Amino acid sequence: MRSLIDITDLSLAELDSLIATAQDIIAHPEKYAEACHGKKLATLFYEPSTRTRLSFESAMLELGGSVIGFSDAGNSSAAKGESVADTVRTVECFADIVAMRHFKEGAPLVASTFAHIPVINAGDGGHNHPTQTLADLLTIQREKGRLDTLTIGCCGDLKFGRTVHSLISAMSRYENIRFVLISPEELRIPENVRSEILDRRHIPYEETTDLEGAMPKLDILYMTRVQRERFFNEADYLRLKDSYILTPEKLKTAKSDLIVMHPLPRVNEISTAVDSDPRACYFKQVLNGKYIRMALILMLLEVTV
Amino acid sequence: MIIGSITDGIVIDHIPAGRGMELYHYLQLEQLECQVAVIKNAPSTKIGKKDIIKIGELIDLNLDILGFVSPRITINYIQNGERVKKRHPVLPEQIVGMVKCKNPRCITSIEQELPHIFVLTDREKGIYRCRYCDTRAK
CATH class of the missing domain: 3.40.50.1370 (Aspartate/ornithine carbamoyltransferase)
Known part of the structure; x- marks a missing residue:
């Protein structure tokens, strides 16, 4: 089980492979339309986001999967003081993969150390993205x-x-x-x-x-x-x-x-x-972001097409 | 002030002045049954003033943290009144719970239960960084 917290978690060969998969998705989207059927992505966004959250969600939907989550920490138990560790251990009961954005640096790393499903860092403070x-x-x-x-x-x-x-x-x-x-x-x-x-x-x-x-x-x-x-x-x-x-x-x-x-x-x-x-x-970057996130979800869920 | 020499035990010498009690607590020496002496501000020809810890028993202690405090610290093992081994500490790969991350943006600033972990990122320069946010340990 792999997570992506820092870009250096991926080797150059893995980066090449992700880029190749994304290019193939762009060329043949129909091949991937049901690749994640039955899988769920949880988007845990403690900080406002338009592009990244919608990009992750549309990536999962275009792979045939579904999406749950929250887009504001105020709508989650974080507002009651729940720790990142407890939140992610709850969410993994419902989802197959997590994308987390947090205003505090290192929060997705903490999540990945407690979770038994892949965690993707969708931005942690001023640290990594x-x-x-x-x-x-x-x-x-x-x-x-x-x-x-x-x-x-x-x-x-x-x-x-x-x-x-x-x-x-x-x-x-x-x-x-x-x-x-x-x-x-x-x-x-x-x-x-x-x-x-x-x-x-x-x-x-x-x-x-x-x-x-x-x-x-x-x-x-x-x-x-x-x-x-x-x-x-x-x-x-x-x-x-x-x-x-x-x-x-x-x-x-x-x-x-x-x-x-x-x-x-x-x-x-x-x-x-x-x-x-x-x-x-x-704006091309935005669109490319969806395709590469599709490739990343496939890789972390170990789905082959 | 006279503190007698020990027959069997460990002498941690050349501790930077003022850090002796901190190490005493970090190494949990208060839990030992044997005699332990912390000497503060002893004169030192090498570093001016130093702290010394004397432990009156040869026990197995993980002393890696000493390397983070100062590479100049020496660890002397005493047996039958003679020094049988002297070594300098090596830098530990990580330090847990000794240094607090000062970055207000770090997750450890709001989650009190998380251990403060610093990882050795540059052995040559002795640089440690917070495992969560990469802030340098000071």
């Missing part, structure tokens, strides 16, 4: 045709941006990857990501506050939102929220085959005028 990374990898593979030899610019909140941490962790395992880390000083990448992923694996990277200066070098621009919910101090949020706003003007010096990614939701960090640019890929 491995299935977003799977969606990102599938998008990069489909749009760039490769997962190696890329210069990736990560821009915005690199301190609390869990999607960025997982993306760096995953992409650092491929050959010839280079990062340009663009953020305000206060939202720089955490020390552990720098020292234990980038430095340890000898991945070339530069840190800068200058988005325009970095733009011409990039194959991928991964924008992130400055997340109000991660700040304890509203004044800090207000000061930093408009640090980077991507506009068509700023894209003028970018490569013609750049792809612009964003885990969404966006607030104002990508102008809506960028949406019609063929390089904008963020």
Whole structure:
């Protein structure tokens, strides 16, 4: 029985296999329509989500399975003070697999240590978001045709941006990857990501506050939102929220085959005028997220098609 | 102050000053029947001041945690008044219940029953990180 808590729980071979399955699902959806018939996914979302929860739910429905769960901790026994361990041991009586989002870091790991069914981390605080990374990898593979030899610019909140941490962790395992880390000083990448992923694996990277200066070098621009919910101090949020706003003007010096990614939701960090640019890929990421989650559910439930 | 030497037992030396009682409790030495002495702020030519723990019996103790406190600690095994073995502690793979995670976003901040577990992530630099949220142990 496997769970997915951190993107590094998956080997490169397993990542390749998931991407291959997702591509096959895209090409032949009918083959998978009943693959999870009789299986139930429980979505335990202690924190608000649109994309991730609906993506998991539609992934399971398109595999012929069904879905139970809650989308607000206030609607669960967590509001009465129930522990994550007790909640997951209750839920496993009703479901075959769990997708959990929690505002506290490490909650899905706690769930996985108590559960006897697979647990998928659907985002834990500012820590990890491995299935977003799977969606990102599938998008990069489909749009760039490769997962190696890329210069990736990560821009915005690199301190609390869990999607960025997982993306760096995953992409650092491929050959010839280079990062340009663009953020305000206060939202720089955490020390552990720098020292234990980038430095340890000898991945070339530069840190800068200058988005325009970095733009011409990039194959991928991964924008992130400055997340109000991660700040304890509203004044800090207000000061930093408009640090980077991507506009068509700023894209003028970018490569013609750049792809612009964003885990969404966006607030104002990508102008809506960028949406019609063929390089904008963020809504493709959303769709790819459903397909890769279908592949992941199949893998963790050990369903073969 | 004079504390006599021991005939058979263990002397944990070069403990950073002020950490002796913490180790005394963590190693649960209060549960031993034999004599145990904790010496605080003893003069040390190497580190200025140090704490020392003397245990008056050769017992089997898991002393791995000492490596986390300081790699300079020495563990001396005494038999018939003679030191028969001296070693430095090795870094344990994980530490349970000795260090609290200070990250207010960590699940341990709201679930009091969870053990605080820190895992060795860099042996060379002696870095431990919270098993749940990856925050570095201080």
